[in-house]
Amino acid sequence: MAYLQSARPQASLSKQLANFTNSTAGLDLTLRLIQALAQIAAEVCIDNAIVMRCVTAKLQLALGRRYLRLFSFIDCFERVRDILARDSSLAGAILTTMELVESSCLGLYLLLESLTMLHDMNIWLVPWYTPVLIEGNKFWFYAICISITRTVGVLLFGLGTQPETQNGHPQTDQKGEHEEPFPSQPVSSTTSLLKQIVVDGCDLTLPASFLGWISLGNLGVGGAMVPSVSLYGAVSKLCFILPVLLQNTITYRQKYFSEMVGQVILVRHGHALHNVNNNTGIPDPRLTLEGERQSVRLGQNIAPLGTNTIGIILTSPLIRSIHTTLLAFIDVIDERYYRGEGGIVGGADLVLDPYLQEVDNPPCNTGSAVEILEKEWPDLDFNMLGDLWPLKKGIFAPNKHKERAQEVLRGLKIRLSNVRNDVVVVTHGGFMQDLTDNPRFSLELAGTKVLFTCSTLLLQTTPLSTTMSRATRHFVPFYVLKHIAESTAAPEKARQAAQRTLSADQNFRGQRVQAQRATQAPSATDEPAVSAAQVPIRAALIGPAARDEPHDASAPPLQLKRLIYDAKGSGNLRGTLARREGAERTTDRQVNNVYDGIGITLKFFHTVLGRNSLDDNGGNVVATVHFDNEPQNPLGYNNAFSNGTEFAFGDGDGIIFDYFTDSLDVVAHELTHAITDHTAGLNYEHPQAGGLHESISDVFAALVEQWHFDQTASDADWLTGQSLFPVAIKGPALRDIANPGTAFNDPIRGRDRQISHFSQYNANLDVHLSSGIPNRAFYLAATGFGGFAFEKAGKIWYATLTDSRIKAVAETATFKQWADVTVDQASRLFGTSAAIIVRNAWVAVGVLV
Ligand SMILES: [Zn+2]
Structure with missing residues (x-):
């Protein structure tokens, strides 16, 4: 061990220290010790400002140490050449071969690591950074393994003599040997060989844990090293061994806890003022009204992921991010941050993390002073912002974003291990690209993606699982x-x-x-394996409609004008026209599903209710499939939407959601939103009018299915979105019209929180939750009538939807106003007994008394 030998016993301690630190190897080891101490401090400190300083120190030291070994690979290959020239006996040949492989492996590791230097210096960022480091660490691992084998061989069998150089450590500075040759010590004492094995064993854990190849069981080995190491008290030795031990202990801890299950949910803030006209000059802009609405909806959309497992929420301290977080996670975050105006008892911790701020430094991406933030949110803790905030300096400088992202990822690893829960990260589009190591990764407006799960964190080759x-x-x-x-x-x-x-x-x-x-059109053989739960809907969409003859012969003929576009996994509405009205089936099942779904829905409205297309004027229906707001991500878009005039359907992530076009009621639900807009024009933003908007879509989607399958009210399942979910997820659907709040309850998606009685209502509820009340009322009315739900209850609801009295109060329509009109329409259409059935339904859900 070159560095162990470098301490000259005859010199004074301070002279020894000076000599030691003046050699490249000694300097490297000293820096390594400080780096390890900084890492330890970052682990154990509670004060966030100190933690951030320690982390910065650790990063800088790590980078600095890499300069010292930038060209060490040359020495390794030089040695390979020397070994090849060597003449040796048979026993020597074995050692020589091992030495040769070891030096080659170490050389390759150092070379590969050096190749990533420019990336680490932020000079030349390369996509192959992580794979190259992984391969490099493999070579390092092999080199140390051979070194240990060789030392054991020498120790047990006295194979040849101890080779003149020791390898297996990039820290061993070969240049040091050239500058100052060490006195030759041909005889290796048993002590120094044991020492060598201990050090190699310690070192082995670094690449092994980087590669995810070791497990907790080895922690005992690491702990057992401490007493043996303490035998070698010299400063120089400690300088080497202590940091190795400290680093390894930390690595083990991370590795151990990384076995815990948890995921990081990545969230982008909602639409903000600077997004309106892309005006980057607005300082720390606020959310727009649209952004606030997105944030509230985001909270509802994330609920199916199971928010009760979220232990901590980290958010960028820019105003738009804080605001998004507080709105979206009002039912997740602890009440202490809300002053009694939100939050839950024993909820998640909220941490404002300046590391999550946006990459660059225009006014819109520069934070506000702490005093301003404190004034707005006196109950939040701004201590973690530190001295640098809101300056774009140091680790927050625009050119430091890659390092910052690496630190965030590392911190998330530790967080996941400590809190053993899911972690939510609320940040910005640009910084998300760094976090995911994907230059095109960005969520359009507010949205979420699961960044990674704990197990995939071990190997950072695939930060995105x-x-x-x-x-x-x-x-x-x-x-x-x-x-x-x-x-x-x-x-x-x-x-x-x-x-x-x-x-x-x-x-x-x-x-x-x-x-x-x-490819333009995926081949039919690419169709996903069909799970049993999905068969009926899929077959229904592909098969002919059950009822084609209009019930009402006097209605004008239905004009179907469908245009189905394929976004081909992009975020473009109307990408390529995939199927126009009357055209042959395509090979793309999603195109056909939407085409058929629209046809079935419009035929239902026409046949049963006499409506001619969405606008009742035979207008076009334009839909886009394979829509994805994040084209680079192999996971599909987790939603379907109507933008008022057109419809878009995502392919789902395949984890929580399946293809959105596989569900006839998803298609029918979205189309019904457009019909509501064309008729009553209910205000979606109003708590009760919006709840009615949602309920009407659920109700008519169920009716479309029941009509298509020829099901009576008592035969029907009254579920919405049953084929959206992979079969492994318990709970049949997204919503249960008959029994709101019972559609699902599982560790993955959490519990269905839709309400079913007006006593549970409050104005802050999302429209998808309050819609449970009118949903259940419809179910009770429909089953009260018996027979086909669309025959009586459906016609009463449609008559109400097109009633001028509802249109007159569309902006602020209440459940009660709607209920009163349904009772009146029931009486008008089917007589007093019908009115009583409808009235009883509303009484049962607490809307009428
Ligand atoms: Zn809806």
Whole structure:
């Protein structure tokens, strides 16, 4: 060990220290010690400002130390050449060969690491950074393994003599040997050989844990090293061994806790003032009204992921992010941040993390002073902002964003391990690209993605575990595997096996998705394996409509004008025209599903209710499939929407949601929103009028299905979105019209919180939750009548939807106003007994008394 030998016993301690630190190897080890101490401090400190300083120190020292070994790989290859020239006996030949491989491996590691230097210096960022580091660490691992084997060989069998140089450590500075040759010590004492093995063993854990190859069991080994190390008290030795031990202990801890299940949910803030005209000159802009609305909806959309598992929410301290967080997670965050105006008892912690601020430094991306923020949110803790805030300096400088992202990822790892819960990260579009290591990653406006799960964090080659396979031909569906891989209930082995299978699937999926997106029309053989739960809807969409003859012969003929576009995984509405009205079926099932879904829905409205297309004037219906607001991500868009005139359907992420076009009631639900806009024009933003808007869509979507399947009210399942979810997720659907609040309850999606009685109502509820009240009223009325729900109850509801009395109060329509009109329409259409049935339904849900 060159550095151990460098201490000259005859010199004074301070002279020894000076000599030691003046050599490149000594300097490297000293820096390594300080780096390790900084890392320890960052781990144990509670004060966030100190933690941030320690982290910065650690980063800078790590980078500095890499300069020292930038060209060390040359020495390794020089040595390889020398070894090849060496003549040796048979026993020597074995050692020589091992030495040769070891030096080659170490050389390759150092070379590969050096190749990533420009990336680390933020001079030349390369996409192959992580893969190259991974390969490099493999070579380092092999080098140390051979070094240990060789030392053991020498120790046990006295194979040849100890070679003149020791390898296995990039820290060993070969240049130091050239500058100041060490006195030759041909005889290796048993002590120094043991020491060598201890040090190698310590070092081995660094690449091994980086690669995710070691497990907790080895922690005991690491701990056992401490007493043996203490035998060697010299400063120079401690300088080497102590930091190795400290670093390894931390690595083990991270590794151990990383076995815990948890995921990071990445969230982008809502639409803000600077987004309106892309005006970057607005300082720290606020959310627009649209942004606030998005944030509230985001909270509802994220609920299916199971918000009760969220332990901590980290948010960028820019005003738009704080605001988004407080709005979206009002039912998740602890009440202490809300002054009694929100939050829940024992809710998640909220941390304002300046590391999550946006990348660059125009006014819109520069934070406000702490005093301003404190004034607005006196109950939030701004201590973590530190001295640098809001300056764009140091680690917050625009050119430091990559490092910042690495630190955030590292911090998330530790957080996941400590809180053992899901972590939400609320940040900005630009910084998300760094976090995901994907230059095109960005969520359009407010939205969420699962960034990674704990298990995939071990290997940072794939920080995005989003390349999950959905449409592969594996016997066991991927979501079953994923559930097993992440379930605390599953045995460890089963989880590992599931994870490995998933990893294999991921590659397959990645290639397949690219290929599929590159082709105009995916081949029919690419159809996903059909789960039993999905068969009826899919068959229904493809098969002929059950009823084609109009019930009302006097109605004008239906004019169908469907235009289905394929966004091909992009965020463009009206990408390529995939199927126009009357055209042949395409090979794309999603195109056909939407085409058929629109046809069935419009035929229902025409046949049963006499409506001619959405606008009752035979207008076009334009829809886009394979819509994705995040084209680079192999996961599909997790929603379907109507922008007022057109409809878009995502492919779902395949994890929580399946193809949105597989559900007839999803298509019918979206189309009904447009019909409501054309008729009553209810205000979606109003708590009760909006709840009615949602309920009307749910109700008519159910009626479309029942009509199509020829189901009576008592035969029907009254579920919405039953085929949206992979079968592994318990709970049949997204909403239950008959029994609101019972559609699902599982660890993945949480609990269905839709309400079913007016006593549970409050004006802050999302429209998808308050809609449970009119939904249940409709169900009670429909089952009260018996027979087909669309025959009486459906006609009463449609008559109410087109009633001028509702249109007159559209902006602020209440459940009661709607209920009164339904009772009146029931009486008008079907007589007093019908009115009583409808009235009783509303009484049962507490709207009428
Ligand atoms: Zn809706």
